[in-house]
Amino acid sequence: MTGQRPGMSLSSIRQFNHCGRNIYSFDKNRLQTENTGRKCPICQEQMRFSLLEAPVIVPCPFSNGHKVRCAFLIGSSLGPAFLSEWQDSELHVGVTNSQGVVYSYTSSGVQREEQGWEQCLCVPLVAPGTSRGSLAGTLWDSELEQFSRFPTWSRHRFEEEREFGSCCYGFALSFLNQLRRAEGRESVTRDDFTQQHVLPHVKTASKYITVYHEIHQHGFYVADL
Ligand SMILES: [Zn+2]
Structure with missing residues (x-):
């Protein structure tokens, strides 16, 4: 990022x-x-x-996305302090492969980044120890790489996608859904995924950031018991 x-x-x-x-x-x-x-x-x-x-x-709700394999990442180009509920427009999402390389869809096409996501919110997509977890690795990486090469994710189509508000989110979620379909599972809608997996992380981050700002300003923060 x-x-x-x-x-x-x-x-x-x-x-x-x-x-x-x-x-x-x-x-x-x-x-x-x-x-x-x-x-x-x-x-x-x-x-x-x-x-x-x-x-x-x-x-701390933020973790190094490059160290979380096969995960959905929510980051901000402005730093972790901008990862809160009321900064929606600043959010950028991506998917890691098993080596911690972050794939994200931007106006320059799909980016593969080995740095820049050191402080972001991570939603692991495979549970360790599951069959899916052991699949993760080479198979996940090749699927992700192949998926990234679909013409859908070209630089030229970014503006078009932007109209639907999908862009980076659409890229990450479509990848997740492609995996789900391959396993015979139903696709997850954007709303469901946001409600179940994204919002809880963003809410925790928002609280943390609020407390952080208060301490930064006043030296301490007092919450209701
Ligand atoms: Zn006291």
């Missing part, structure tokens, strides 16, 4: 409870842990935590 700054990474967010509040802050200094004189940003008291209430790192 041209334009994304792969080096730009987000700080980790940690969550803890103190003075009856649910507090989030950046985990700037992991070595300086729980009981070494941190002050609560709200009550300014020294914080002491028992083992059970020790701060936890909030799982």
